[in-house]
Amino acid sequence: xxxxxxxxxxxxxxxxxxxxxxxxxxxxxxxxxxxxxxxxxxxxxxxxxxxxxxxxxxxxxxxxxxxxxxxxxxxxxxxxxxxxxxxxxxxxxxxxxxxxxxxxxxxxxxxxxxxxxxxxxxxxxxxxxxxxxxxxxxxxxxxxxxxxxxxxxxxxxxxxxxxxxxxxxxxxxxxxxxxxxxxxxxxxxxxxxxxxxxxxxxxxxxxxxxxxxxxxxxxxxxxxxxxxxxxxxxxxxxxxxxxxxxxxxxxxxxxxxxxxxxxxxxxxxxxxxxxxxxxxxxxxxxxxxxxxxxxxxxxxxxxxxxxxxxxxxxxxxxxxxxxxxxxxxxxxxxxxxxxxxxxxxxxxxxxxxxxxxxxxxxxxxxxxxxxxxxxxxxxxxxxxxxxxxxxxxxxxxx
Numbered sequence: 001x002x003x004x005x006x007x008x009x010x011x012x013x014x015x016x017x018x019x020x021x022x023x024x025x026x027x028x029x030x031x032x033x034x035x036x037x038x039x040x041x042x043x044x045x046x047x048x049x050x051x052x053x054x055x056x057x058x059x060x061x062x063x064x065x066x067x068x069x070x071x072x073x074x075x076x077x078x079x080x081x082x083x084x085x086x087x088x089x090x091x092x093x094x095x096x097x098x099x100x101x102x103x104x105x106x107x108x109x110x111x112x113x114x115x116x117x118x119x120x121x122x123x124x125x126x127x128x129x130x131x132x133x134x135x136x137x138x139x140x141x142x143x144x145x146x147x148x149x150x151x152x153x154x155x156x157x158x159x160x161x162x163x164x165x166x167x168x169x170x171x172x173x174x175x176x177x178x179x180x181x182x183x184x185x186x187x188x189x190x191x192x193x194x195x196x197x198x199x200x201x202x203x204x205x206x207x208x209x210x211x212x213x214x215x216x217x218x219x220x221x222x223x224x225x226x227x228x229x230x231x232x233x234x235x236x237x238x239x240x241x242x243x244x245x246x247x248x249x250x251x252x253x254x255x256x257x258x259x260x261x262x263x264x265x266x267x268x269x270x271x272x273x274x275x276x277x278x279x280x281x282x283x284x285x286x287x288x289x290x291x292x293x294x295x296x297x298x299x300x301x302x303x304x305x306x307x308x309x310x311x312x313x314x315x316x317x318x319x320x321x322x323x324x325x326x327x328x329x330x331x332x333x334x335x336x337x338x339x340x341x342x343x344x345x346x347x348x349x350x351x352x353x354x355x356x357x358x359x360x361x362x363x364x365x366x367x368x369x370x371x372x373x374x375x376x377x378x379x380x381x382x383x384x385x386x387x388x389x390x391x392x393x394x395x396x397x398x
Contacts, residue, residue, distance in 0.1 A: 057123065057133060057154040060140065063111040065091040065104065068149050077133075077156065079126030094124050110137045110150050120157055132157045204245045211238040265302040266293055266329065269309060273327060276313045282322055284313075289330040297336065301390050304366045305329075305338045308374070308388045311363055312340045320344025320384060331392070335372070338388045347378025363388065 051058050052072040060069030067090050070082040078085075078094065085093075095103050099121050106116045116137035122130040133154030140148045214234045260268040266288050273284040297305075309327060316322050322344030330337050360376060363386075367374040372390035 054153075056156075059090065059152045059154070060149045061090055061107065061152055062149055063107060063147070065089050065107055074154075077125065077131050077154075078123055096122055096124060096130065106135070106137060107150060110139060111147070113139070121154075123154065204241055204248065208238060208241045208245065211241065260302060260306055265297055265305060268302075268306055269327060269329065272306070272309060272313070273325075276317075276325070280317055282316065283324045285324075285326050287326065287328045292329050292331055292336075295331070297392060301336060301370060301392055304370055304390060305336065305388060308338060308363045308366060308386075309340060312386050316342050316344060322383065334391055335389050336392050339385065340387075341383060341385045343383040346380045346382050347376060347384045 051069075054071060055073055057074035057077050058069070058071040059067060059074060062068060067085050067088050070080075070085050075081050091100050091103050102119075103121050106119055106121075110116055116135060119135050119137075120132055121135055122132045124130050134157050135152050135154045137150055137152045140151050142148050211234050215231060215238065269288075270286055273286050276282065277284040313325065316325055320342050322342035324343050326341045328337075328339040328341075330339075363376075364374045367388050367390060370390045372388065374386070374388045376384065376386040378384035
């Protein structure tokens with residue numbers, strides 16, 4: 001059996017029309033395939049696939065809210081399958097009592113030809129949990145203008161509280177990772193300080209003893225002038241070794257004060273204050289609450305407070321031109337508080353906003369990583385007060 005040939009249509013070519021040729025002057029035959037007999041089924045299947053692929057709940061309702069259609073997303077959000085809900089009055093089962101009148105009014109507005117955009121109504125699921133959805137509603141009109149139904153498309157609304165809480169696990173992970181990095185940095189400081197003290201310090205000390213022996217052995221009274229010059233050089237080298245040995249010890253102490261590991265935060269602060277006063281001439285006093293004198297703080301807390309004090313004293317040296325600094329350490333309601341006050345020039349907003357305020361941001365970050373806070377205030381000519389407050393587990397604070 002031969003299949004009938006598809007119809008053909010004869011039209012004038014675009015070239016012929018552009019040249020003013022009559023339609024019957026130059027002709028082109030165009031092949032137009034016939035439509036498949038199951039086109040309606042194909043379109044229906046395509047629309048169904050699109051509806052099920054949507055992440056929004058899509059309902060087909062009658063003006064009285066009878067459920068005529070229910071896509072896959074609606075099943076997931078509600079917990080009800082499509083065959084369980086078809087023919088059910090939506091507003092009676094899935095809309096809370098207090099919202100039913102408003103929902104029916106929205107359906108009536110759409111039925112009368114109006115639009116509904118962004119109206120929020122909750123959907124009650126199988127377990128009783130309510131999911132708030134933002135609804136867009138429109139008419140579904142047949143080919144003769146008759147209303148086949150009302151389509152309601154609901155998108156899940158995420159509350160601001162959920163949006164704020166959502167990043168918290170990520171923030172906690174970032175904070176934990178930052179604390180781990182900070183701990184690794186402190187461990188590396190400890191290792192370098194130990195090597196400076198043990199290896200370089202011992203080597204320089206041995207070299208100093210050797211130079212001292214040379215100085216004693218080469219007695220200028222028994223030697224010619226050339227040997228006397230050699231003795232002078234040895235003595236200069238000995239003084240250079242003394243200076244280098246002192247620099248190594250200071251660097252090791254700055255990297256990781258041995259006193260912090262051996263005796264704790266309070267002695268380390270006292271040593272830091274004494275060194276600062278000796279080096280700068282600025283009077284430094286320390287006031288430690290009696291309860292803190294015998295308290296052993298967690299390592300990360302002690303490190304953070306000591307580093308903060310170091311940075312603050314460095315800032316006093318560079319910028320404050322102060323004659324007195326006061327360091328106060330106390331504890332209150334599970335918080336360890338460090339307050340450093342000076343009587344210098346005072347900090348201004350311009351100082352806080354300049355690129356040189358990286359040290360201030362570093363102190364803020366140290367406190368934040370431990371769940372605490374850091375603040376600093378100053379008054380021109382009235383000095384500066386900085387406060388770091390860090391929470392400590394109850395077992396660590398007496």
